[in-house]
Amino acid sequence: MNEQESISYLTQQQAAEIDDLLMGNLGFSIDQLMELAGLSVASAVAEVYKPSEYNRVLVICGPGNNGGDGLVAARHLHHFGYKPSIWYPKRTPKPLYAGLVTQLESLSVPFISIDSLPQEFLNFDIIVDAIFGFSFQGNPRPPFDDLIMSMASLSAHYPEHQKSPVIVSVDIPSGWHVEDGDRSGDGTRPDMLVSLTAPKLCARTFSGRYHFLGGRFVPPSVMQKYKLRLPKYPGTAMCVQIGNSCQIKVEDPVPAKFLQKNVEADPFLQFQKWFDDAVATGLKDPDAMALSTANKDGKPCVSPILLSFFLLQIIIGQNSSRMVQLKKVDREGFVWCSNYGSRKGHEIAENPHASLLFYWNTLNRQDLTIEA
Ligand SMILES: NC(=O)C1=CN([C@@H]2O[C@H](COP(=O)(O)OP(=O)(O)OC[C@H]3O[C@@H](n4cnc5c(N)ncnc54)[C@H](O)[C@@H]3O)[C@@H](O)[C@H]2O)[C@H](O)CC1
Numbered sequence: 001m002n003e004q005e006s007i008s009y010l011t012q013q014q015a016a017e018i019d020d021l022l023m024g025n026l027g028f029s030i031d032q033l034m035e036l037a038g039l040s041v042a043s044a045v046a047e048v049y050k051p052s053e054y055n056r057v058l059v060i061c062g063p064g065n066n067g068g069d070g071l072v073a074a075r076h077l078h079h080f081g082y083k084p085s086i087w088y089p090k091r092t093p094k095p096l097y098a099g100l101v102t103q104l105e106s107l108s109v110p111f112i113s114i115d116s117l118p119q120e121f122l123n124f125d126i127i128v129d130a131i132f133g134f135s136f137q138g139n140p141r142p143p144f145d146d147l148i149m150s151m152a153s154l155s156a157h158y159p160e161h162q163k164s165p166v167i168v169s170v171d172i173p174s175g176w177h178v179e180d181g182d183r184s185g186d187g188t189r190p191d192m193l194v195s196l197t198a199p200k201l202c203a204r205t206f207s208g209r210y211h212f213l214g215g216r217f218v219p220p221s222v223m224q225k226y227k228l229r230l231p232k233y234p235g236t237a238m239c240v241q242i243g244n245s246c247q248i249k250v251e252d253p254v255p256a257k258f259l260q261k262n263v264e265a266d267p268f269l270q271f272q273k274w275f276d277d278a279v280a281t282g283l284k285d286p287d288a289m290a291l292s293t294a295n296k297d298g299k300p301c302v303s304p305i306l307l308s309f310f311l312l313q314i315i316i317g318q319n320s321s322r323m324v325q326l327k328k329v330d331r332e333g334f335v336w337c338s339n340y341g342s343r344k345g346h347e348i349a350e351n352p353h354a355s356l357l358f359y360w361n362t363l364n365r366q367d368l369t370i371e372a
């Protein structure tokens with residue numbers, strides 16, 4: 001079963017029904033749900049975009065609850081060390097929203113003027129698109145129409161190569177049809193989508209790098225009623241990544257950043273760049289690598305099983321693999337600590353062929369293999 005078949009997608013009507021259920025018999029208030037939704041969005045942002053590199057965040061808020069999620073996310077992002085600014089052209093006087101605005105003002109989070117966009121887009125590292133959620137209908141009306149068009153023209157898929165901000169869409173990429181997705185084909189192209197409660201049908205065509213699920217409040221009765229199949233939240237997390245970190249479009253089989261013309265001619269330099277990315281992204285144990293060696297009769301190989309049983313040493317025929325820690329890399333080679341008397345020590349003495357494998361999952365470099 002592929003990922004798209006194994007998780008559930010909601011229609012627009014189901015999303016609205018679940019919202020009503022939660023705030024009806026199930027006893028939630030909108031304030032609670034919005035707080036958890038906004039916290040999920042901020043958590044997903046913090047999982048991927050480190051504030052040291054992506055500090056300036058523009059949160060664009062629409063007139064409904066999706067906009068409210070954006071206001072909550074901005075507050076949490078502020079506390080997480082980001083510098084959020086808000087664009088909020090259609091304010092509502094409801095006490096919930098007025099309170100969220102006051103909370104942001106008390107943190108001196110700036111509300112930028114309506115005329116300052118889209119000119120100021122490029123002053124930001126991240127744009128949080130909290131304009132429209134699952135109640136969006138028809139075509140966007142002013143002032144959001146022009147803004148969504150400008151956002152769509154920012155090509156944000158491969159931010160390392162273009163100085164444009166990454167777009168993070170809350171629940172739905174704004175301007176997309178809730179079920180059919182980007183009908184025109186030239187709508188917003190978020191780098192990250194944070195689906196709330198469960199992905200909506202439009203998320204099936206999301207092709208950005210990161211798809212997260214947030215809104216950790218769905219009780220079993222709702223899961224059963226709608227037969228929801230959703231990934232489990234790990235530990236205390238407020239968000240969980242769905243599927244692979246990179247869903248590559250069929251017509252774009254090799255991401256531009258991996259094309260030969262876009263990588264360093266010197267493999268050591270390229271490795272160092274990718275390693276620095278892995279460290280900066282906060283990956284756990286970026287220096288952990290699977291070392292495969294073989295005795296004089298065999299060739300080294302890392303079994304795919306190793307990816308699932310990450311820390312286990314496995315032995316396949318004449319070959320063996322185990323996890324070691326990278327100590328140093330330079331033009332002389334890759335250095336790790338070992339014991340000459342160990343199995344790997346003996347094997348390398350007999351047969352100098354070896355391969356290393358790094359598992360940098362969230363960087364779309366899940367199985368970087370080095371052979372020598
Ligand atoms: N259970 C959950 O998952 C929760 C999700 N939350 C978030 O709430 C939104 C849905 O909120 P809702 O207020 O129903 O709708 P929207 O935010 O999508 O926007 C409604 C707002 O927009 C106007 N509008 C609709 N279409 C257009 C248009 N074509 N042009 C201009 N304006 C339009 C409409 O008039 C309304 O004013 C969900 O996606 C989540 O993000 C909750 O926060 C918590 C529970």
Ligand SMILES: [K+]
Pocket residue numbers: 066129130131132133169170171172173174
């Ligand atoms: K949105």
